[in-house]
Amino acid sequence: MTSNKSIGCNVTECRHHAKTESYCSLNHIDVVKHANAAKTVECTDCGSFELENR
Numbered sequence: 001m002t003s004n005k006s007i008g009c010n011v012t013e014c015r016h017h018a019k020t021e022s023y024c025s026l027n028h029i030d031v032v033k034h035a036n037a038a039k040t041v042e043c044t045d046c047g048s049f050e051l052e053n054r
């Protein structure tokens with residue numbers, strides 16, 4: 001799996017994680033907010049997350 005050095009990520013539970021390195025393997029991700037107006041870092045998330053098949 002190729003790591004995208006422009007997208008650092010430590011969510012190893014995601015199927016798109018590069019695993020051997022702390023990067024995402026996707027060419028791009030969608031960052032989403034789950035509040036009407038984002039005011040803290042907790043209001044934002046990776047919208048491209050998919051749970052690893054285990």
Ligand code: SF4
Binds near residue numbers: 008010
């Ligand atoms: S899709 Fe999002 S959560 Fe999954 S590895 Fe990439 S940046 Fe991390």
